[in-house]
Amino acid sequence: MSTGAATSTAGLPAQARAPRWTAELRREDDALDTLAEEWDDLVARCRTATFFQSAAWQRSWWRQYGTPGALLVVLVRRDGRLVGAGAFRRRGGPLGGLTGLGAGLIDFTDVLLDDDCADRAAEEFAAALPLTRPWHSLELREVRPEAAVQRVFEQWRGRRRRFTDSLCQYLPAAPMDQLLKRVPGRTAQRSRVKLRKIAESGVEVRTTSPEDVPEALDGLLRLHFLQWRERGVTPEHRSERFRRHLAESTAGLVATGRAAVHQFWLDGELVAVDLVLLCPSFSGLYLYGAHPGLRERLDIAGLLFGAALDETLGAGIPVISLLRGQEPYKQRWRPDRLSNQRLLFGPRGAAPVAAARSGAVRGRRAAVHLLSTRAPRLKEALAARRRG
16 A cells, blocks of 8 residues: 655655545544544535434444454545544354444445546555455445445455445425426326315425434434334334434434434424435435325325435435335336345455355345335235135
């Protein structure tokens, strides 16, 4: 890794000297806290950064979900300025190694690279990754095709594998009338009727201030549990650590303009709350809760999407993401589709653990594919059997 030639350039003007590149590995549990200010300064200089790479999100997740002693932060500096950063979790077990922060709670994993020197920063970052022994590996889930870590992946000189991960869906941030042109005529007409009913209902949409975020999110989770109580709520969403993480991270994101929390009031009652995450390139409706009785009066998906779209347009963001998943309510808008990726980094030469992890990934993907193709036929067979 280059660190410049200090002896031959010391007498030259600063602008004429070759930049000095350095890398550092931080392992202390409070590393993300001490780095927060320059971390977010780098977020602002990395066009591919999402809300999940912000200091607020990463610090909060580590406080609630991290294991003491398992944090690894890779830092790259150019003349002392932070130009590359990534936080990882060390995991144990026979196929241990490194993985990203966030686990199943995030839709996009990435590192941070300064746009002005992204290629060189990626090269230095790859050289700094501590994957030197046969059992070392780094696995990153939910990586966007245009993510900064893709540059690191290309610079990696060891073993590497790329797999398809979750499907995400996107729409251009355009006025509702333009979006309705994407859908068939009858569907568009039904949507216009539903939207008109929402406009005439008297629903009041309030944007939440940072200091009121914890109370608003308590309302979101209460309505979320109520909404899904008969169909099963994600177990982690019921945990106290998730509540703390959501409140802490969102308050920080709202304070820096990277998120918005909307409260929906009807006839003096709080009937819905949503959390919209914002970054320069796209926005996304991350989580919401709605009273089940509201479904009988209004189109909840249209109500929430309309507020998220207004927030996105107001912020000048060009794309609204529907994030991961293929829920039926998302398909009404005929969104564009783009799959995330899973990246595996292994050491040079023979890497039995990295190879085993690649095989495990392929095996899981094959099992998911088999289940998805056979499940409909199994359902049909069971239905036919009942009818018989």
